[in-house]
Each structure stands twice: as C-alpha cells, then as structure tokens.
Amino acid sequence: MSESALPHRAGAGPAAGPVAVSHRRVLALAFPIVLANLTQPILGAVDTAVAGHLDGAQYLGGVALGGLFFNFVFWGFGFLRMGTTGLVAQAHGAGDAAGIRLNVLRALIVAFALGAAVLALQVPLLSFALTALGGSDAVRATALAYGHARIWSAPFALANYVVLGYLLGAQRVRLALVAQVFINAVNIGAVLLYVYGFGWGISGIGAATATADACGFALGAWMLWRLRPRGLAPLAARELVDRAALERLIVLNRDIFLRTLCLLGAFGWFAHLGAKQGDATLAANALLLNFQTFMAYGLDGFAHAAEALVGAAAGARDRAAFRQAVRVTLLWSVLGALLFALVYWAAGGWIVAQLTDQAGIRAVALQYLPWAAISPIVSVWGFLLDGVFIGATQTQSLMRAMVASLAIFIAATLAAVGPFGNHGLWFALLLFMVARGATLARYLPELIRRIGADVPVARA
DSSP: OOOOOOOOOOSSSSSSOOOOHHHHHHHHHHHHHHHHHHHHHHHHHHHHHHTTTSSSSSHHHHHHHHEEEEHIIIHTTEEEEEEHHHHHHHHHHTTHHHHHHHHHHHHHHEEEEHHHEEEEEEEEHHHHHHHHHOOHHHHHHHHHHHHHHHHGHHHHHHHHHHHHHHHTTTTTTHHHHHHHHHHHHHHHHHHHIIIIISSSSSHHHHHHHHHHHHHHHHHHHHHHTTTOSSOOOOOOOOOOTTTHHHHHHHHHHHHHHHHHHHHHHHHHHHHHHHTTOOOHHHHHHHHHHHHHHHHHHHHHHHHHHHHHHHHHHHHTTTTHHHHHHHHHHHHHHHHHHHHHHHHHHHHHHHHHHHHOOOOHHHHHHHHHHHHHHHHHHHHHHHHHHHHHHHHHHHHHHHHHHHHHHHHHHHHHHHHHHHHHHHHHHHHHHHHHHHHHHHHHHHHHHHHHHHHTTTSSSSSS
C-alpha cells in the first residue's frame, strides 16, 4: 500500500513561505478548536440527561447503545475528516490552492456516496449492531427507535466531516468553531422541542441530531463557496472524477478507516462487557464515558492544532517547524490533561448527579468515578500523537499502533474482568489509552528524520 507523498509547490498558494510555530500560534489555533470540540460532548451530555430523566433505565441504556452504533457508523468514516485535514494542511503548507479544491470536492463525493449506502442498508445495520452489542430487550427496543430516527442524518453528518477537515487543515479555526456551535445549538434546541414539546420520547432525541446535521451542512456548503480559491482555472469534470485520483484518496484513508474501526471496536467491546453486568452498570458506564468524551474533545483541540501545523510543516519540508509543532502542542496538551483530572477529582460527584436523577445509577457510577478522573493523564499522549501522524499522513503507523493497542486491551479485559468485574474493565480501558501513546511514540523518531529529507514524509 502506498501513502500520499508531499504535495509539490504550485504557484501562489495559501501559505507559501516559512511555517510559523509558537505558543501564541498554537493557542490561536487550539483555543477555538477546543471550544468547538467541547460543544460536542455538551450535546451528548444533554442527550444523556434528557434520556436519564425519562422513566426507566432502559432509555439511558438505549441512548448509550444507539449512540455507540452511530459512533461505529459515523466515526468509522472519520477518515473523511482526518484525511481531508492532512491533505489540505499539506497543500496549504506547499501553496497548492488547486490541490485543496480537488481534495475537498473529491472527499465530498465519497461522503455522500457513503451516506447513501448507510441509508440503503439501515435495517440490517441497526438489527445486527444492536443485537451484537447486547443489553436487555427493553434497552434494544429503545435503541432501535433512536437509531431509526437519527440515521437519516448520515449523508449530512459525513459531509460535515469534510467541511470540518477543510477548515482545520486550512487553519480557518474560527469558522470551524462557528460551524460546530451552530450544529450543536440546533441539536440542543431540537431535542428539547421534540422530546418535551412534541412528546416524541427517545425518537425525538435521534430526530434532533438528524435535523442539526442537515442544517449544519447547509451552513458548511455556504462556507465552502465563500472560501473557494480565486484565480484558478475552471475545474474540469475529468479532474474531479478522475478514477485514479479517487482511488488514491480511498487508499490513503483506508488505514485511517481501519485504525478508527479498531478504536470503536475497543469501545464496543467495553460496552458489551459492561452490558453483560446489567442495565445499571451499562448506564453508569455510559455516564462516566461522558467524562472521557468531554476530555477527549477538549484535548483533541491541541491534536487538531498539531494536525494543521505538522501538515503545513510537512508540506513545506520544514523539520525545525515540525519539531516545534510537536513540542509546543504536547506541552499544552499535558497542561490541559492535568486540568481535566483536577476538575474530575474535585467535581466528579456533582457532575454525575447532574446527568441522572436515578439514585441507583448514581451509586454505581460513583464506584468507578476514580478511573474516569485518572483517564486524562494517561490518555493525552495518544491523543496528541494521533494529530501529529494525521497531519503527516502517516496512516500506516496510525493503523499499526491502534491494532497493537486493541490487542493489548482485549487481552487485559480477558485477564481482569473475570476476577475484578467492572473495575477490571476500566483498568483495561486505561491500559488501552497508555498503549495508544506508547505505540505511536515508537514511530516518531523515524517520522522526524524524514521531514526535509530527499524522500517524501509519507511512505511510497
């Protein structure tokens, strides 16, 4: 398999010139991304809170399992965002405006094709996935109702990944913030209207997400039009639908897709083992995973900044800028992780109480809260290095590292869940996070050596 080589410089470009990396620059990129990302788990927390205040644990469990299904389907195609960010960032650093245009449009073609396929296959997909994930009959029934309402967002949700990937790669982070806040604001308003105003129950939570994704793409399409490169030759249709170019795009993202499937497989296995311990444990784990998700989205702001800066440095073949991008983004990521850990230790019990009013679920969640509080400190390394390797389009390294980490996680669950129950499950999850960082760190020295060398950064 071949990975994309660095783009050649092509005339006056978006960023032609030295790549500037400083603490101020990193924060200027990361802060809007952090704000944008933090709106996403807030939305998840609102969905969880609405379901948690419906009468019965099956509603919270249904949103947990249904949401996990969509994580598999939509996050499984996260290569649309990550691949677009890496390619656009490198083209941005190389000054290749025509390359940016073609990469974005081709990614949109792939996004809508995949979205249409998801809609066509929705019945077998939902049936198979919810059966495989487990849970009681009541939980699966509510998850199915949620899923049938939400799945209509598929084409728009995947296209929104491409829009976000472009905005991050082109370092238009304030517009990325606007787009994400808009989508999530529409979603929160819609879920309150559909559930409490129209009385749609669990289906209303799913329908609200579909509404928000459609509205979000309308805004994103307008942004793409306004930001289109000026002064380029008219786009020939044969360039856009060139079969070889589309195949190269798919090949580039194949390893990201496999890497993401491994990541989602780990969380699917986590949910499956939690569901086998009863609805209360499944619901408690779902609450605590909001801590993990909130932290991940926050720290991923620095990883996204690394994607943009590392990609630009790779496109410009600037080794010094590459090293500085890694150092500075890592420093701020670690500081952010420490802050999350302190907040979770100090206010974790209060947060759990806000997410559900069911005393039984609260009591179970508090037993395992310390694991969620430790998680930021052990997770940050893998999050940041993900951004470094995505920006450099080192997709084979990403995939290999995640496969190894998944194997470690599964082995740990087999050894620890039996004797230690849910505590063993959480231990295995944190070991998985440690493995993600350690396995990627193994590839970093080789990547740094390739920056500025005669050979491309990405393997040929």
